[in-house]
Amino acid sequence: GDLDLLLAAAYVSDAQYNRNVEFETSPQAIRLYYFYNxxxxxxxxxxxxxxxxxxxxxxxxxxxxxxxxxxxxxxxxxxxxxxxxxxxxxxxxxxxxxxxxxxxxxxxxxxxxxxxxxxxxxxxxxxxxxxxxxxxxxxxxxxxxFPESRQIRRAFRSIRNTLPDILYVFLLFIFSVLIFSLMALKLFGNRSLKTVDGSPYFTNILEIAFELYILVTTANSPDVMMPAYDFNWWYSLYFITYIIINTYIFMSVFLAVIYNNYRKHLKNEIRKLAYLKRYKMMEAFNFLNVEVGTEFVVTEARWKQLVKVVAPDITSSHMELLLRICDEERKGHVGMVTWLLAFPFPALSQSGVAGVLLAILRLLFLADKMNFLRLADLLNIQVVTINVKTHPLETWMPRVYQSPASLLVRKVVRHRREVGKSSGYAMSDLKKGKASRLSFLLHASWSCSRTPDEMCFLGFFVWAYDVIILINAIFIALDEKNPFISYAEWVFLSLYIIEILLKLYTYEPRTYFGMKQYWNWFDTLIIIAALLASVATATIQSARKYNSQQVLDIVLILRILRLLRVIVSIQRSGSFQGAWGDAATPGLLLQKASSCQPKAPELFLDPRFRVIVTTLINIGPTMLVFGGLILVVYYAFAIIGMEAFHGKIQYLDPNSTAPGALVCGNPALNGSVFARDRYCKNNFNDIASSFIVLIELTVVNQWHDILSEGLALPAQRRGMLGVASRRRGGGVHLGGTDFVPMADGFARVTHQAAKLYFIGFHVVVVILIVNIFIAFILEAFFVAY
Amino acid sequence: GDLDLLLAAAYVSDAQYNRNVEFETSPQAIRLYYFYNxxxxxxxxxxxxxxxxxxxxxxxxxxxxxxxxxxxxxxxxxxxxxxxxxxxxxxxxxxxxxxxxxxxxxxxxxxxxxxxxxxxxxxxxxxxxxxxxxxxxxxxxxxxxFPESRQIRRAFRSIRNTLPDILYVFLLFIFSVLIFSLMALKLFGNRSLKTVDGSPYFTNILEIAFELYILVTTANSPDVMMPAYDFNWWYSLYFITYIIINTYIFMSVFLAVIYNNYRKHLKNEIRKLAYLKRYKMMEAFNFLNVEVGTEFVVTEARWKQLVKVVAPDITSSHMELLLRICDEERKGHVGMVTWLLAFPFPALSQSGVAGVLLAILRLLFLADKMNFLRLADLLNIQVVTINVKTHPLETWMPRVYQSPASLLVRKVVRHRREVGKSSGYAMSDLKKGKASRLSFLLHASWSCSRTPDEMCFLGFFVWAYDVIILINAIFIALDEKNPFISYAEWVFLSLYIIEILLKLYTYEPRTYFGMKQYWNWFDTLIIIAALLASVATATIQSARKYNSQQVLDIVLILRILRLLRVIVSIQRSGSFQGAWGDAATPGLLLQKASSCQPKAPELFLDPRFRVIVTTLINIGPTMLVFGGLILVVYYAFAIIGMEAFHGKIQYLDPNSTAPGALVCGNPALNGSVFARDRYCKNNFNDIASSFIVLIELTVVNQWHDILSEGLALPAQRRGMLGVASRRRGGGVHLGGTDFVPMADGFARVTHQAAKLYFIGFHVVVVILIVNIFIAFILEAFFVAY
Ligand code: NA
Structure with a gap:
């Protein structure tokens, strides 16, 4: 009944979005579940x-x-x-x-x-x-x-699974650091060596261990070595050994352990997801199937009802097509195997064409199971889409649009091999047998044989604009105050506008600005923004206010981002990715990858270059998961940091005459590296600043100096007695380093706690999360190769 | 004849050492070839x-x-x-x-x-x-x-194969850096911002590109960001984006590309090596074989002659055993298949036992081909060696040595499950069929069933000494000037000496100090050294000279290295590696891995911990290849560095009154970070110093400051005119930064060339070689998991 349909649709929808929620099957609960989702x-x-x-x-x-x-x-x-x-x-x-x-x-x-x-x-x-x-x-x-952040949870699960291994390596690593600390204490502790700011060198085992831990991050190299090296150059061997073992070997082992676990975990997760998907689809099938002959099937009518519920705004022709894929032999119903392997739900979530393509590929895969096709042949198939919509100009003034001049313009502008029009779907160059079997949905309508001349001609428009972009880059680099240069910017702008107009003339506009045509949107927006900005600067030349400057900055960045199109243009030449994302050829066409290659310089024709760029682009979306993961960790650390350190350091304009402007408003920082390098804005005074400090700590460099912010806590107390400068104190030596051992118990505790905060952050973010990030990129490339 | 034997032996030897040399087959050339090798x-x-x-x-x-x-x-x-x-x-x-x-x-x-x-x-x-x-x-x-450095050449080949991919990534990376540089120039160039030392900030595109390149190494983070961040905190987003894209993504992509190529290359090399080995062995076979019945074989006599030539100092019993492995069915000759798969040449190169084991494993593998054994069963087999020699004390005074007290002592000292004596080779717990088939060479003689009590008792000695080592560690950390502490060191020393004596009492001394018993040698040498040093310090307490101090330093390091035994003790418990390297049980025994596990705290019983430690230990030998690779690259860069920069910077005792002692003898360094941080010893004045500087450059941190050494070249010229301080100038501002644009053409060229040297070093060592090193560690763990 209706309830079955709703239930089945809910299961299909869960399978589609990889949801794993057990829900009650009462009509009310199902309706609530729909509302919930x-x-x-x-x-x-x-x-x-x-x-x-x-x-x-x-x-x-x-x-x-x-x-x-x-x-x-x-x-x-x-x-x-x-x-x-x-x-x-x-x-x-x-x-x-x-x-x-x-x-x-x-x-x-x-x-x-x-x-x-x-x-x-x-x-x-x-x-x-x-x-x-x-x-x-x-x-x-x-x-x-919340159930919506499934992927972030998956990342956390991955981290949790890695923890035992990480713990073992960490124990070995800490053991190694302690052994080296002990050695350093014995070797250097009673040599009465001094650090560059005159404080005693390597006399306390805890301080040594901390310095050596920092050395693992390379942040205090080579400073930490210099006093010993100055004393006797043989001692540099101690530090070199330490760096090889702990900085290189142990840090790589952390990565290795995380990478291996990540990969193992990923495989399990994918297996689980596939199982759940199939399970949900089986459940949906069980709610809708009827017995026909010896097998259980879903009738065509039922199937259509279901698709209408899952994707209410589907067109009837689109649905008809999907049905033809699922019920290939026109039996009037869908069997279980086809249901499981070829249910076109990705077609519903992804932009129509991609979905149908995936469904077809899956069907071909199914056919493979029936020994009609081999998977290896499928991998050779490249997919191109064909323009199925008619250009509005062709409808309004067909004679002008089809005139020889117009055709020439369109020929020049099309930067891809010309593709004949076709309604429906086309597939060429497949082995006989298969082609005939699939011919009801795929009929060839395109030939890629073309004279070299024509090929050369076709590339001209794109390469001309690539050159224009490069010249533009040089002009951007030159001084814009030169009137000739600012005039040139108008020329470039006009050229870009002409380019867009020509493309809109050649390609069907709704297709050009299609859902997935990110690069076209990107191009057009950048150029419109640049046009607006140029007009704005031209008219209100004198009234350059601070606020308008910020807007101009953004426009400027967009203008420079335009240069990225060179990469895109290289990437598109002949690659699957390019054809796929190209507005010129929506529709669908299966074509042998090797059959037609456009011209491009040899270097960039190397498939390895395209693999690299494609992988880099594909990495993008998953980066968002890492963004979420990082956000969660940063937020917690930022809140703790703000509670512990806010207000200790103030940013005061160094040109102002306010007292303490040069020492970040904290006399304890007098003579410190922190104040000397004007790090005052690196504080925990608000959440935005805290996030930036945490990013700096993630980058690791100078983190021991930033850490002096934490250490400024006891220093502030010492500030009452005198000015103490603990770390490499720069040109101004004010003595007072002897105060350190005198620091009272409480200050000492706070001081150690600050170190723990920074070490904790380092372990969690740099050792764990950054390595998972690297593991993810390694795996992305491993799969791509 | 004799020539055939020599030829065959040369081929076998080539196969054994993976040599790939084509040699003439004239008697004289063969003899020369023997001499050559x-x-x-x-x-x-x-x-x-x-x-x-x-x-x-x-x-x-x-x-x-x-x-x-x-x-x-x-x-x-x-x-x-x-x-x-x-x-x-x-x-x-x-x-x-x-x-x-x-x-x-x-x-x-x-x-x-x-x-x-x-x-x-x-x-x-x-x-x-x-x-x-x-x-x-x-x-x-x-x-x-030279043909002797095959492995270094293999590493270089691996690098060469990676170069195209690296080049593509590098081009994209440089493109990205240039885009960002352009953006920075436009965003910050005409804001008249100043760096912390008062020089203009981000006004020249080449300098920007260089600073941004340094940012990829994190070395100038967050300094490079601070002026823009101080001006407007939104600008920090620019730097954060840059760091994410270039420092994190691109640097990971370099690793990913290198890792993937490394792995691909490794597989090819191994395949090639295996092929060559088999080819050489076939050649050898072809020189010696005779026709017996329907097949070509090598007679037993010929086989023995060959082994005598390849390994002249082999014992006859050893050879008899090897023959039994090769001629399992005692036909009196060796067939081609057995020859190829079971020729025991590793037995000749590796210490006898390991070689025979490998040969047996290979034979079992051969049996697998004959459907007698499955490889999966083999992987479950663990190898333990059995003591075959009689303790000299047992020969000299059997009654005392076998007395109950003596037996108790030996029982306590043996930290591994007791292993019964057996001559020959033993194999237990294999599935029937195989065991009977192989029984002529393997006969079970060992049972691992043991009461929990006894197991507990057996571990006592080892754990007691682990505790002693840990207490010793604490005592080492304490002040040695305390007479009680220095007295304690004598106690520990006595305990360690007692340990060694007890072990020598329990285990057969020649076995205990066997060829591969590194840890036993290590233990004993450290303790003897410590004993000598302690006696020396006690006798010449007053005469503590500089030279003797250096010796004492080494002894001190050895004393602390003793603490490493804790890891070894953990590692040995029940692992293959442990059993393998353990003097207690030489001989040979095949045993199911899971059948007998000794006691150890749960944490360390986790096989993953042992996998990690084992992999870390196994990484060792290959590190030598990297040592060679690094040496080659460092040497070339050191020579160039010495030619370009020697003598520019002098290390003078900062406490001396020599002029320029605080500015490394170069007035151009006045006020520089380089002089402020006392980096004077980081110079190219001799090859040892150069190597240390290059190691610091490999660690990357502060390399832009070390680079000021290179930049000191033009600065020195400028020094004639006044004192210029280019980089973040520390507390002392001496102005003069306006000299930079005035620097004459030649100086500028030298300046840029110095930058190229450092960037070149960074690309070759940090991006290429360090990543290959990491790839190697990743692969080692990937194989181990
Ligand atoms: Na660094």
Whole structure:
């Protein structure tokens, strides 16, 4: 009945989006489940997560301060939304399943803890006692634990699985560092050597271990070696051995262990996903099938109903086509095997053409199972799309559009081999047998045989514009104040506008600005922006305000980004990727990859170059998952950092006469590397600054100097007694280094805690997450090769 | 006849050592070929290569100066030796082959070029004109091109094969850096921002590109960002984007491309090696075989003759055993298949036991081909060796040695499960059929069933000493001037000596100090050294001279290295590696891996921990190849660096009153980071210093500061006019930064050339070789997992 259809559609939809949610099968629960998965609900929850995280911008220490009451109210609102989402989910899923899922428990506990913290903090604040908003550290839990962030959770699972191995390597590594520290203490400890700022060198085992840990990040190389090296050059061998073992071997072993686990884990996840997908599709099939003869099948009518539910805005011709793929032999129903292997749901999620293509490929794969086709042949097939829409100009003034001059223009502009028009789908150059079998849906209509002359001619337009872009690059590099140069910019702009107009003349505009035609959108937007900006600067030449400058900066960046098109142009020449993303040829065509190669310089025709560029481009989307992962970790560390270090360091204009402008407003930093290098803006005074500091810490360089921010805590206390400069103190030696051992117990504890914060960040972000990132890129290339 | 035997032996020997030399088959040529491969000849050529490379220590700029005549004579001697080796080779190999081999041509051209350079340099020097000894850069060619450095050549081949891919990535990377440079120029160029030392910020595109290139190495992060970030915090986004794309993505892509090529290349090399080995063995077989019945075989007598030639010092019992492996069915001859698969030449190169084991494994593999055994079963087999020698004490005083007290002591000391004695070879727990088939050579004699009590008891001795080592570690960390501590060191020393004596009492001494028992040698040597040093310090307590201090340093390091035994002790528990390297159980035994596990804390019983440690230990030998590779590259760069930069920077004791002691003897460095951080010893004044600077450059950190050494060239010229400080100038601002644009043309060229040297080094060493090193470690772990 209708309920079966709804259930089946829900399963298909779950399979399509890789959802793994157990839901009740009562009509009400299914309707609630539909509502639960509706895009508005998902968007709402993302919005509230975003708002909740953004609160850090407005809470003390704030970038844009808002009263506590306002932020608290917004936070309560967000918590209510999270709770509502949870209640909604509880109504959809069976009670047992809901309470067994740690994700739900996690979210609930976090909501309760946040409320408790809010109440305590609010009441203390009311009586003017300032406490710590510790529950803010928990906010990333909402990002991770809602079912929508499946991929971030997968990344965390991957990290969790790697932890035992990482722990073993880490133990060995720490053991090695300690052995070396002990050696250093014995070798250098009683030589009364001095560091460059006059403090004793390598006399305390903990400090040695910390310095050697920093050496692993290379941040204090070669400074840490110099006093010993100056004393006797044989001692450099100690440091070289240390660097080989710990910086090179151990850091590579971390990567190796993470990479191997990542790969193992990835395989398991893919296997699980494939299993779940098939399982969900089987469930859907079981709800809809009827017995016909000896086998269970889904009737055509039922199938159409289902597709209408899963993708309400599908065109009937598109659906007809999909059906032909699923019910190839026109039996009037879909069997189980075809259902599982060729259900066209990617066709529904991806832009029509790509989906149909995938479905066809899957069908061919199915045919392979039936011994009609070999997979190896399929891999040789390249897919090109054919323009099926008629240009509006052809409808309005066919005679002009088809005139010889117009044809010539269009021929020049088309930078790809000309493709004949065809309705439906075309496939050429497949082995006989197969072609005839598939001919009902694929009929050849295109030939790629072409004289070399014509090929050369076809490339002209693209190469002309590549050259123009390169000349433009040189002009951008030159001084724009020269009137000739700024005049030239107008010429380039006109050329680019002409290019776009010509393309719109040649290609069908709706196709040119199709859904997936990112590069065309990119081109056009950049040029329109540049046009607007140039007009703006020309008219309000004198009124160059700060705000308009920011806009101009963005336009300038866009103008330079235009140069990226050279890469795209190289990449497109003859590659699958290029043909696929090219607006000139929508439609569908299967073609042997080797049969027709356009001209391009030898270097870039090397398939390896294209593999590299394609892999680089394909890496893009997954980067977003890493963005989420990094955000979660950074947010937690930023909140902790802000609580611990905010206000210690101030950025004051160094040209101002304010006292302490040159020492970041903290006399303890007098003579420190931190102040000398003007790192004052690297502080934890608001969430934006904190994120930037954390990025700098991820890059690792100078992190021991940035760390002096943490160390400035005890230094500040020492500041009462005198000015102390602990680290390599630059030109100004103010003595007072003897204060360090005198630092009181509390300061010492804070000092050590600051080190732990930075080491913890290093282990989590640099050793774990950055290595997972590298592993991901390694794997992407491994698969591509 | 005899010639056939010699020929066959030469082929077998070539197969054994993976040599790929085509040689003439005349009796004289074969004898010459034997002489060519003789270890004395190989040692001599290595010696001359070593001497030739070492000349850099004595030539100007010298660590130990020698007159030009002396070094030139030695060099001519070396060249003569190289030429002699080449002539020898030419007599062995066919003319055509010799002249087609680029290696030989390379060596000859290098010899000629070196002679020409020597003559020119010598004659110019005679008339007091100082020129450049450019041919010294070519010396590493001798290291690479003699047939003895096969593995280094393989590494270079691997690099060469990677070059096209690397080039593509490098082009994309440079394109990206240039795009970003252009953007930076436009964004920051006309903001009149200043760097921390007051020089203009980001105004010249080449300087921007260079700074951004450095940012890829992270060396100038976050300094390069600070002026823009101070101006407007939005600009930090520019740098963050740059770091993500270029530092993270592109650097990972370099690794990915190198790793993939390395792996592909490795597979090909191994395939080629296996093919060559089989080919050589076939050739040998063809020289010796006779027709018996329907097949060609090698008779037992002939086989024995051959083994005697290949390994003259083999014992007859060893040979009899090898024959039993090759002629399993006692037919009196060896067939072709057995010959190819089971020829025991590794038995001859590796220490007897390992070789025989490999031969047996190969035989089992052969049996697999005959469907007797499955490879999967073989992989489950673990190999343990059994003590076959009788302890001398047992011979001298059997009653005492076998007394209950003595047995108890030996039981406690044995840290491994007790292994029964057996002559011959034993194999247990294999599936029936196979065991019976192989029983003539393997007979089970060992049972691993043991009560938990006993297991616990057995571990006691090892764990007791692990605890002692850890306590010792704490005592080492404490102040040794405390008389109690120095007394404790005597106690520890006594305990260690007792340990060694007990082990020598329990285990057969010749076995304990066997060929491959590195750890036992290591233990004993460290303890004897510590004993000697302690006695020495106790007797000449007052006469602590500088020289004796150096010796004490080494002893101290050895004493601390003793702590490494904890890892070994963990590693040994129950692992294949452990059993293999353990003196307690020489002999041979095949045993199911899972059948008997000793006790150890859960953490370390995890096989993954052992895999990690084992892989780390196995990486060791191949590191030597990288050592060779690095040496070759470093040597060339060191020579160039010495020619370009020697004498520019002097290390003067900073406490001395010598003028310029604080500015490395070069007034141009006044106020530079280089002088401020006391990098004066980081100079190119001799080959040892150059190597250390190059290692620092490999670590990458602060390389732009070290680079100021290169930049000090123009600065020195500017020094005539005034004191200029180009880079972040520290506390002392002396102005003069406006001199930079005024620097004359020549200085500017030198300045740019210095940059090219450092960038070239970075590309070759950091991007290529370090990544190959990481790829090698990744692959080692990939294979181990
Ligand atoms: Na660094």
């Amino acid at each position: 509706h895009w508005t609900m998902r968007a709402a929850i993302y919005f509230f997560i975003f708002v909740d995280l953004s609160l850090a911008l407005f809470e003390k220490p704030a970038l844009f301060p808002l009263p506590l009451l306002a932020t608290s109210l917004v936070e309560v609102l967000c918590l209510t939304a999270f709770f509502g989402r949870l209640v909604h989910f509880a109504k959809v899923t069976p009670q047992m399943v809901f309470w067994k899922d740690t994700k739900n428990i996690c979210v609930m506990v976090t909501i309760v803890l946040t409320l408790i913290d809010l109440i305590i903090y609010g009441s203390l604040e009311a009586v003017n006692i300032h406490s710590v908003r510790w529950s803010r550290v928990l906010r990333p839990i909402f990002v991770v634990n | 003789h270890w004395t000849m190989r040692a001599a050529i290595y010696f001359f290569i070593f001497v030739d490379l070492s000349l850099a220590l004595f030539e100007k700029p010298a660590l130990f100066p020698l007159p030009l005549l002396a070094t030139s004579l030695v060099e001519v001697l070396c060249l003569t030796a190289f030429f002699g080796r080449l002539v020898h080779f030419a007599k062995v190999t066919p003319q055509m082959v010799f002249w087609k081999d680029t290696k030989n041509i390379c060596v000859m051209v290098t010899i000629v070029l070196t002679l020409i350079d020597l003559i020119i340099y010598g004659s110019l020097e005679a008339v007091n004109i100082h020129s450049v000894r450019w041919s010294r850069v070519l010396r590493p060619i001798f290291v690479v091109n």
